[in-house]
Amino acid sequence: MIERYFEDLQVSDRFESGTFEVTEKGIVDFAYDFDPQPFHLDEAAAEASVFKGLAASGWHTAAAAMRLLVTGGLPFASGIVGLGGEIAWPKPTRPGDTLHVESEIVEITPSRSKPHQGIVTVRGTMFNQNQEAVYVLTAKLLVPRRTTRK
């Protein structure tokens, strides 16, 4: 895997991640820790909710996407450091889903004040096994140049 620095990147560059398997235990464990709402914890309660069945916390979905990005989905040297961005969950993530992320660079902005780095805007879409988008993240990432100190 070739790790990219700021000067290696271009708008429209695309990257694809490996896969993440969603389990009922994973959904419930995450929800117990961070999003203890009935529709993320219990199948019967979830059936009666707006989700109509057990659904992962949106933050579990977001965390799964990050795992896919940092384990090869977005091969940036010095890692993936985000300043912020926009997120959306077009559909729920379900037990048994197999997820992957397809990313595209949409904007590249050199920093005037910090010449050793720049901002790269990446739009990542996470799909399930039916090619339905479950999560879209457009994030501004801090990316260093190859020569970071002089």
Added chain:
Amino acid sequence: MIERYFEDLQVSDRFESGTFEVTEKGIVDFAYDFDPQPFHLDEAAAEASVFKGLAASGWHTAAAAMRLLVTGGLPFASGIVGLGGEIAWPKPTRPGDTLHVESEIVEITPSRSKPHQGIVTVRGTMFNQNQEAVYVLTAKLLVPRRTTRK
């Protein structure tokens, strides 16, 4: 705690959460599962990184905020169901931080197609013990009316 329905909410309504204690173990455990980058896993590696010390994954910070919101920080009937939004991490979250979230309703939009619910936009800011903002989330939430079926 009074749980709010759509018709109970007004722009400028404010809510405040309890607190979340950030531990080194919590940071490392989350990172191991979802964001295994050196600056979230190891103090020495983090010292040499852009973070200059161990920092929580931004997604751990986001998940901690969700925990604060669903455990009293945002008392919406039927829970907190987000469609998406904008996020930013102005400063890192560190071991030992005590976090809380202050939320404000910034927009209320009735649904034309679904009269039993509406969209409420909430801006939540999570502060550390020094009143520094570590996370800002502006989210569109699906909120039901009191009478959901007729």
